[in-house]
Amino acid sequence: MLNIPGLAGIIVFYFLILAIGVYAAWKRRNKGGDSDEVMLAGRSIGPFVGVLTMTATWVGGGYINGTAEKVYDKGLIWCQAPFGYALSLAVGGMFFAKPMRKAGYVTMLDPLQNAFGRRMGGLLYFPALMGETFWSAAILSALGSTLAVILDIDNTVSILVSAAIAVAYTLFGGLYSVAYTDVVQLFFIFVGLWLSVPYSMTNEAVGSLALNETNWLGSIEPSSPEWGLWIDYWLLLICGGIPWQVYFQRVLSSRSPRHAQILSYTASFGCIISAVPACIIGAVAKATDWSSTTYGHEPEGYQVKLVLPLVMQYLTPSWVAFIGLGAVSAAVMSSADSSVLSASSMFARNIYKNVFRQQASEVEVIWVMRAAIVVVAAIACTIGILINSIYYLFKLCGDLVYVILFPQLLMVVHFREYVNTYGSFVAFCLGFLVRLLGGEPYIGVPPTIHYPFFDETTGQQNFPFRTVAMLVSLSSLILFSAIAKALFTRGVLPARYDICRCFDLLPRHKDELEELASSTLTRTAQLPSGKEDSSPLKAAEKNLYKPRPEENGNGPIV
Template identity: 70%
Template sequence: MLNVPGLVAIIIFYLAILSVGLWAAWRRRGITDTDEVMLAGRSIGTFVGILTMTATWVGGGYINGSAESIFTSGLIWCQAPFGYAISLSLGGMFFAKPMREAGYVTMLDPLQDKFGKRWGGMLYLPAVLGETLWSAAILSALGSTLAVILDLNNELSIIVSAAIAVAYTLFGGLYSVAYTDVVQLFCIFIGLWISIPFAIKHEAVGSLAPSDTDWLGSIEEPHLWGEWIDYAVLLIFGGIPWQVYFQRVLSAKTSRNAQILSFAGSLGCFIMAVPACIIGAIAKATDWTATDYNQTISTKAQTKLVLPLVLQYLTPGWVAFLGLGAVSAAVMSSADSSVLSASSMFARNIYKNVLRPKASENELIWVMRGSVIVVAISASAIAIKGNSIYELFYLCGDFVYVMLFPQLTMTVHGAKYVNVYGSIVAYVVGLLLRILGGEKVLGIPPVLKYPWFKDGTQYFPFRTLSMVVTLIVLVLVSALAKYLFKSGKLPSSFDTFKVFSEDTQVVITMKSKNSSNGVDNPALDMESSSDKIRPPSYKQALDSTNF
């Protein structure tokens, strides 16, 4: 039966969020600069920046998925809050400063700067896949919550929620997203913490002592450690190469601010996971047959509803509405960020850099808005079909971790050791290894069966192995290509991407000019390496064009 008071409450909440987003968009009306829309003019302050950084990660998948994981497997398997918190800290230590100081606009800029616009654009595929699956996990969480508490249709709930987030993102860009994040984060914090005391006091809830409820969980078989390590490392390092993260970093006023946002966001993510974990423990200690729900929670379809079930059956109605507002806020705070990130990369790195280099700023903004709609529709479709929030949560980082993390890391911290030939081979190898390892969520059977393979599951940390192999292939093939071309074992005509032949031509021309003046420059003879003479960097291009 439709919960009319709850429906009215959620409509009021949605209208409030939409109003804040549209107000922020109105303040920036008339702006036709992509830098303003994508990065809020690089004017995000420390306070707003910390809150929007935290809210970006603390989405519906994060909240509902953490509660689901505590209920099904225990705290030891609830790795996302810890993994992503550590990931933000590592991002602040090793990536925030160099990326912000370089003046990049998106995460793909350094990749296109190093590997060329066309091949660098190919790295958009794992990035957009990750952002889309992330949004799907978020929307799936909200759909299930609204379905339980308000008795609304799951599909309708997902579509309406996505439409609200898209509405203010279309016109306000990051500026609207950041301001709504501030409101949403407070709603999440207040809504979840208020529900906990009421839920604990419910008569159907038993002891929360670990010895009675076992909400801590355990790893009973040795081979399970392989799977645990694989997911832990994936979340830590696979949580770095996300445009949704770098969009906040690059919008900061200074590189120092960018680091502060990362470190503070790390702490915020950890803190915001606490109430969700407690709610998961409460659900595990509850005799659900003694509640109005009157049945046990055992299937996947039920476990993904753990958090909304606690709100609906263990708390008073008005508290459940507050909790629903918290989950709704968490969803929109992350969904809007993800669709904006994916569309920003498409508009700039694909449409502008590859398809239409002469596109105007106004044209790019409209392309970005169209992309926002496409990504939101795709994420909504996946959310409607998805079974487990937490599985989507893990899966969204898989391809980003295996295919993108090694490429971004070497581009930022070891650019002279890699080139486009190594990037292409590493890309293909990483993709093949990950697919051949199988994926139950997508129904892909494993072709390569690693040690500890059992009952269709890879317990060996094959994702991490795939990432390491991708990294090694990237460096080794890059070195091999450089040696073959520089030594003359491969003719310059084979240098399809003109990585080495153009540099050699530049050196010969420079040397000829010096020789014509009767001056020999022995140092110049050593400059034939592409690591020494290369086209102006993306940062230099920005400086010269005042973009």
């Protein structure tokens, strides 16, 4: 039966969020002609709003619903996603936030396109797009299940309406609207979750939370082969949680590189704190005698993803459940709007403008971004409706980001001189292939490679095979970049085969070469005694080959 009071409450909440988003967009109406203004809020996000919007972005519906689901299903020890992603913020702040913000990039793909060319950078957009889309799908799925339980609203309808609200204010306000709605949404998340905890814990249907009576902690046997899988997920979440535009959009919108670092560290702490009430709710669900509630039976199968809304609905008073529902709705929209904006920003700037229409105006780029927002939101809605497990979506979105994007971004930001387009393409292909050969049973991809400790019964890989795929991608990026550089700069392959134009292999003018030889002779004559005095001509010849200068900030044309 439709819950009329609850429906009225959620409509009021949605209008409140929409009004805040529209108001934020209206305040910046005179600055909307610049794509940087829409994508990065004019790089004017201060520390306070920055921390709140970063925290709210990660603490989405998948974050809190998936956390409760996993604690109930397998225990806290297997609930790695929220804590792994929180730690990734700290690692990102330590190694990536400052150099990325200092360079003044607009999207995460900018350094990749600068290093590898427009088209290779465009290819790297696809794993980023899949990550953002699966992330949005996870959180929309979380909201659909929550509204279905508490308000008795159809899952599909709730997902579509929520996505439409988030898209509406994101379309015209960009990051500025997203950031300011995040501040309000994070407040609802914090209050709604913590208010649900004491009421649910004191319900008469809930037993003791002592570990000897309710093993909410979970366990892994010391000799269990699952340790490899457990370690694999930790590495995936920490390292794979870095190359996300939704993260770098906040970093790059900060007022300074130092603010970007502070934002990352503080948001990491905020994300861990926000996961605590969801963990407690999952433990409460595990300690509950569900047969003594009006629900009547233990959640199982697809119902496991409903654990958090079930606790709110059946173990707390109605008014608390409504506030908790506001918390979940806030969490969903605070993440959904950020993800669709991130994926759309990369498409408009790095694909449409950099690859297809370099002469596109700022207004044209903005309208392409708005169209992309609608398309990405529609795809995320479809996936969220069709796939059951919230927590699985939550982790799956990081797989290709970890395997493909993390090695490429790491090398480009910190070791640019060791990589080029040839290595990038080979690394993309090999990383994707090795990951695919490891299998993914949930989407029907059987494992072709059986790594050590493979479980023949369940088809589960218990070896850190995702990390193996990432290391293959990283090592092939370095190795094949070095091979390509050696082949071309040493003249093994003629210049006409440098199809990616990574190297300027045309000899310099004769006068320039003679001048270079003369200057080299002067320098070598001044070497301290005992040092090898190499031939000036040889030294000049070594400089015949030089990396091609970046063209208009877009690197080599690939």
